[in-house]
Amino acid sequence: MDFQTWRHVFKLDPNKQLDESALAALVRSGTDAFLIGGTDGVDAENTFALYARLQGCGIPVALEMSHPEHAIRGFDHYFIPTVLNAGTVDWVVGHQMRAFERYGHLFDSNNVTGQGYIVLNPEAKVAAVTGARATLTLEEVVAYAETGHHLFRLPSLYLEYSGTLGSPDVVKEVKLALPDAHVFYGGGIDGIDTARMMAEYADTIVVGNIIYDNLEGALATVQVVR
Incomplete structure (x- = not known):
């Protein structure tokens, strides 16, 4: 599965309700x-x-x-996040090791990709769960991204603002520093304007929360990359 061709992704939360007509529209x-x-x-x-x-x-x-308990066979691709700015080693390599320990023999390694997350919204639940050091300077964000790509050889990086709109300058600088890395952006995309702003620099924009708040706005974001 060549995720590097993806320009737009809808992120769906298993713990949120989505009726059949909305899913069909997506x-x-x-x-x-x-x-x-x-x-x-x-x-x-x-x-x-x-x-x-x-x-x-x-x-x-x-x-x-x-999380290891979420390992389910049948998906087209598996992204295994490693939170580069996590406050505990469990979210850098611990949970990932457990996933491979329990389920690694069940999956085709060609369909598994390590994804370096940089959590950048200190108010987000993911920041609290991972203990992420989320208040970073631009230079620190770029350095985390470079560490993930050059040192850990992660082919994919995810700038995670989770619920709030991030800075396009951060996305721009990460992409300029790492033109060969595939950069995902997620957080605060609520319509065409914000989707266009982030799609200018990110390789893939991830649209999530707005699906549940404003389906038409979510659907409109696809136009930006077409």
Whole structure:
């Protein structure tokens, strides 16, 4: 699965309600892929339930496998996050090791990608869960990104603002510093204008929360990359 061709991704939370008509509209939207993942209340049962609804939809469905218990076979691709600015080693390599220990033999390594997350919203739940040092200077963000790409050889980086709109200058500087890295951006995209702002520099924009608040606004974001 060549995720490097993706320009637009809808991120769906297994712990949030989405009716069949809304899901069908997302499938028809022209998005490049669906990413399944969340922070609160996500477990194997609701993850599988959402996967089953999307199975056979004709669009790649990827799993953000942030916890070993979320490992479910059948997804088109698996992203294993490592939070580069986490406050505990568990979120850098601990949970990831457990996932491979328990389930590594079940998956095709060609469909598994390490993804270096940099959490940049100190108020976000993911920042609290991972103990992330999320208040960073621009230079520190770039340095974390360079560490992930050059030292850990991570092919994918994710600038995670989770619920708030980040700085396009941060995305721009990370991409300028690492033109060969595939940069995902997620957080605060609530319509065409914010989608265009971030798509100018990010390789892939991730649209999530607005799906549940303003479906039409979410669908409109696809136009920006088409």
